[in-house]
Amino acid sequence: MVSQTDLYTLAGALLFVIGLYGIITRPHLLHKILALNISSAGVFFVLVGIARRVPGPTPDPLPHAMVLTGIVVTVSSTAFALALAKRIYTDTGVAVLDASDIEAEERTGG
Amino acid sequence: MGDWVTQQLPALLILVPFTAAPFAYLLGAGYDRQTALLSAALTQPLAAFLALTVVQEGPVRYAIGGWGGPLGIELAADGFSATMVLVTSVVGLLVTVYGLRYFGDLERYRFFWPLWLFLWGSLNALFLSADIFNLYVCLELVSMSAVALVGLTLRREALVAAMRYMLAAILGSLFYLLGVALFYGAFGSVDMATLRETVRPDVAGQAGLALMTAGLVLKTALFPLHFWLPPAHSNAASPVSAVLSALVVKGSFFILVRLWIDVAQPEAFPGASVVLGVLGSSAIVWGSVQALRQERLKMLVAYSTVAQIGYLFLLFPLASGGGQAASDAWVGGIFHAVSHALAKSAMFLAAGIVLARFGHDRLEGLGGLSRRAPVTAMAFGLAGVTMMGLPPSGGFIAKWQLIKASIGSGQWWWAVVVVAGGLLAAAYMFRVVGPFFAREAEDLDDSDLDPGPSPVTMDGAALALALGALVLGVAGQPLIDLIMVGAPALVAGVTP
């Protein structure tokens, strides 16, 4: 019998994996950063689901606190990553990590 | 007063750098260096004091603002924590001293000081955290400041390296956080002391540990996940490289050790510890082989870090059986972390001087270094002694313990790896040291760029770190005593 928590956990895991796939395959830095955010969302999903672990109507507040902290961290690190990506784009003309990504980037028309 | 300070020590160790960081930023040019120096000069004795307290009175626990778990933040310091805080403070102080003249009052390096203080504070927080979620936050803080420091020079290679580092770091944190979530879901706590009692090797426990381990392994740059480290460490400014190689990678390793040795019992996860050992061994070999192939000094030193990280992971299979061997492995692994921190920072600091003197760090162009910068060359060479694991040095004691643990636990093959790694280290070290004595290459470099003899503080910092690594080899007993204070049950079986 699949509980609500398990459902959330599975959905979160799915999101995490989707994000991971994007991080691996998308050459453009912006895509990678966005994919990271999708993965983060997956993790938060799991955390939110876990809040239901305690019996009774009131969920456990601690996972919520964690999610909030996590969102703060993710927002700030995303901002930093974006700034860095922009700087790289300004300096190099492309926003990729590996030289081999340049071709891939051109192919996908990022 | 003394008592109060003793109680507040863990908090002070975090607060002092965190407070100094914004001041360094706000005060700006002219005062940022002084602020950093003041902070370092305060933090270092505090760390030493903490170590002393831990040795004398046992592990310390501290709830910030009097708020304990689960919602409040608790700090804890056992021997392991205190050791890491202490080595951070030593390296930190000397890097700070080195940086005073290295960065000078160059405008574009002014962000070094606040970022560095921030990093220092984060590291202390990480080492003193008592719960695994707090560790996540600290990991992120450490990563962000480290990434920013890598990009400090704004050189193109540095920026790309920083980006790569950043993505890897965030991803690693996410893996870790997912694991934390699973742990919390399964065991209802993030406090490590509680988890120690409740953690079970069921599906959630296994999965959580697997995810956390993967994320941390990525952040520690264990082979084959070392892809971000060489570019980041070699392209950063040298004091930054020193801190990254010496301390930052040890942060995630610290959590791994906490999780595996302290919280979860490795015998509950038998295959995994062997996997970590195999990866560690591969790192030793592969990192050394790559170091041998490098043509630039800092790349070589960075790959040396890849290799040296491998030794740390031998701790897991070696300690998994408990008993005397586990105890030996515990001391060996942590001793290695400490001596590597000292020696590697010495090497990067020396490399920084080399870069400044020659305008480049291509190995074949470093001829005559021992004449032009004898102290620098000596610092590098002495640090190399530890890297090779030759006596008398901390590296020797560490390897000694690891070999002892391998043979003592009947897993002699790790000993072979340790010895082979020492030989490989010797091979790449002498690729560097050999040319120092060369004569014919002197004409090659452009002496117009040579800024002249390096300041005493820079040479002195590098030399002091290298000597520190050596001193550990003969006078390391106090450190060993410290490491064993409050050691996890698995490894505390018999005091070596």
Next chain:
Amino acid sequence: MSWEGAALLMAVVAPFATAVGIFALGEARERARSAVNLIGAAVTVVAVLACATAAWSAEPGRHAAVGIDLLDIGFGLKADMLGALFAVVAGVLWLITTVYATGYMSHASDRARFFGFFSICVGSAIGIALSKNLLTFFVFYETLTLATYPLVVHSGTPAALRGGRTYLMYALPAGGALAAGVVWLNLLAGPVEFAAGGSLDPALAASHPTALVVIFALLMLGLGVKAALFPVHGWLPAAMVAPAPVSSLLHAVAVVKAGVFGIARVVLEVYGPLGPELGVTQLLAALAGFTIIFGSVRALAQDDLKKRLAFSTVAQLSYITLGVALASPIAIAGGLAHLAHHAAMKITMFFTAGAVAEEVKAYRVSEFDGLGRRMPLTMAAFSLAALGIVGVPPVAGFASKWLLGVGAVDAGTWWVIAVLGVSSVLNAAYFFPIIHRAWFREPKAEWAGGPPTGQPEGDLRMVVPLVVTSLLGLAMGLMAGADLSPASWASAVAGWGLPW
């Protein structure tokens, strides 16, 4: 701390302190540096002599010792007779070499670096000599390995760097093997102390025979490189590109003898009777015997004098190993006596090679025609030392060869006698041609008139030390039977009263 303890510490610390002083004074302050160097060397000599006195006056098995403990590793020094022998040799010859090097290096660059590392090497060698257990020994041994490198590559030429690389390619893996052996042995048998008659529990031979054999092989591999045992001798000739004082003191005395000294410690004071029981010392003796012949044959055709001397060293070092590996106290005495004897003789020859190279720029045997007229004292000292190596009495080499030969009879190993005989012939074959050229060939035109009028034949800072060491070699042999001579001392170490 007792005076013995203070002497022990001083003997090891003084050279290292000298090194620190030299590094601190730097390149420019030459006079102060030389003064520090000489004073350091003199203090070291006093200290090692004090150690020797302590060893001499100690009751058997009760040596003065100092040490510190780290983990289960006790680092420590002790003053026993075997150690004192090597320490005194290294210390005294260091003092002499310092004088020589001051002359030899007077036009060289990087002298602070040179003398600094030189002091470290000597300190390590003395540390090796006075180590009380295998671990302390190992620590100093590896320090010596590293500190030698800058000296080998000192000139900084590509050839020097190549020589240095070769050196490391041998020395570092050897260090690894040694480390593995030391650790393994410590795990198997607990802390391995040096004790006359062997410190291993005889029961181990029954319980762990294979492990003990493998450990022995590892230790010998580690020590054999410095002892230049075949087939790991190749670094020594390559390292001859180092400056003459290095070749003289380090590659004829301190470094290479550290290897054979280690072998002696392991064979005599660790394995003891277990060695013959396990059959390993017999193998070692055979290997040493082969090395003697091999080194001598290789020395034959070398035109480069230092290379010829290096191969000679390869062969001569194995005399010591051979003696130690034979199951006879007389042979052991011979081997250990050779430690001192060969030191005095070979250092003289390397001094000569350096002095000749500096004075008349002759590096090759084929350039030595008539050199005896140009540098009579120098070549006389060389000839005396060469005769000693060949084993011509009364120079020192004879005494050790004699003990070895009689010991071989004692041990019933006829082949050792054959090796000694063939080796004597070969030694003569590679040294006598040099003597012949120097004294019996027509000199070059510019040498025929002897030394430049009104001047000494060379820098006296070089000539005097080499004459002194050659006379030392002569005295050691001429008075080998006297109390306190190296031969008598070695006999006492071997536990064998001399019959004379």
Next chain:
Amino acid sequence: MVSWLPTWVALAAALVPLAVAGGCALPRVRDAARRLVPLAALPALAAAVLVPEGSAAIGWLVTGVTVQVDDTGRAFLALSAMIWTAAALYAAARPVERPARFAGWFSLAMAGNLALCCVSDPAGFYTFFAMMALSTYALVVHEGPSRRDAGRAYIVFTVAGEALLVCGLFVAGAAAAGIAPGTTLAVAGTVLVLLAFGIKIGALGMHGWMPLAYRATPPAAAAALAGSMSTAGVLGLLRFLPGGDPAAAVLSPAVMALGLAAAFYGAIVGVTQTQPRVVLAYSSISQFGFVTVALGVGLAEPGVWLIAVSAATVYGVHHGLAKAALFLGEDVAARSRRRPAALAALGLPAFALAGAPLTSGAVAKIVLKEATAVAPGVWNDALETLLPVAAVGTTLLMARFLYLVATREAAGSQEPAGGRDLPAAAAWGLLLAAVAGALWLWPAEEVAYAAGKSLTAHYVWLAAWPVVLGTAIAAVAWAARGLSGRFVGVVPPGDVYAPVLGWAARLTAVRDERPYAVPKAAAVPVASSSTGGPTQLDGAGAIENGLLAWATAISAVAALTVLLLLLASRV
């Protein structure tokens, strides 16, 4: 005899020439020291006469030296002192190149030779033996056209001899230290001692150096070499052969056979030679063959060793004096304006060597015969028959020698005349007197007995017939010189050893090896790399680049996670 003279004084007296040698090495005093050389052996001569029998250990010296004065040692010491004194006097009268240097080496060899007569322990004997043998090298190569070949031959054999000797003496030394070597080792040690001293006395198979060295060495040194230093080999054999040890008896036949063969071989090869000194060398080979026979007899049985010792001593002294006199005489004759007189005087040692009646040779042969008479079994008869035949050969050799000396100028010799003839002749005269008188004045009982016996008719006949026969054959050969001349010069001096010596020379020749400073390859061009990695991509580099690629790396993270999960699920 003066009983209060301590024994070690003999050694001290014997080492007086060492001080002279030292003086010759010092530039300031070398000319004064050179003049003292003729006096240097006199203390030893005095010691030989005055120092009472006894032995003393000097523990501190080398590996402990035992000084021993006994009848054997005394005889050899006296012999050596006489020959060296005469040789030194002769050398002082003749010009040599670089006289101080010659005097120095001469004195050093003298010191070694005299001192070895005073010690009896293996190491001590070896010490002085080596001192003598090696410093003689300098004398051999001192001057003259053939010195290089001579020097090479001499040093090769000497070094081999020293090595063999030291190995043999190890066994003796062990025995002296109270260690009983096994039988095999003991016999091996004896063989080594035999071979080593065999080289010194030119025993058959070990004689290759002798003709070359005797030819090249300056006359005075050659006299000392042939008369005294070679004879020291006999003393060595007497001291260190384990006479009386039953284990060594097995060697007896071989030694006797070797000695006999040498006696004939020396004679046969010697007569074909064209240079007087080479003839003398082959004569020495032949004569030491007689001594070898005596020693072989002595080894056979414990009881007869002392007889053999006595025979070898007497024969050694007789031969040494005669041979030294022949060498000096050869030079005197070559330089003398009155050659016939010199030739006549040369007849004395020549006849003595041949064993003519009334000469020391006749006495020595009787002593020798006493020894061979106790040879075991068939050897007794063989020796009785063959030794007189060998004596015929000796006569032939002497005849050949005298012939060559007499006809030397005709052969185109260009020896430089010079020096002071009278002192030189006086020195030679002293030696001739010793040849004439030594064995008659010898205080030992058996010698006096033999001397008396040699005057009886039977022994006069026994001594005379080989000489007469030999002279007759020589005369025939001279008459038929068309035929006999074909054999002249067919065997080169040094005979079979010429190729061996060439090989030895090649062995020690320097080979020009690659010098240190040879550039290995052009420097690798400096290339800049933006990624900082190596510019040359090899296998490891390609793999690393793959690992560094982002996609691979992150996939590896995922893979690791899966792997850890899989491992976990196993539990």
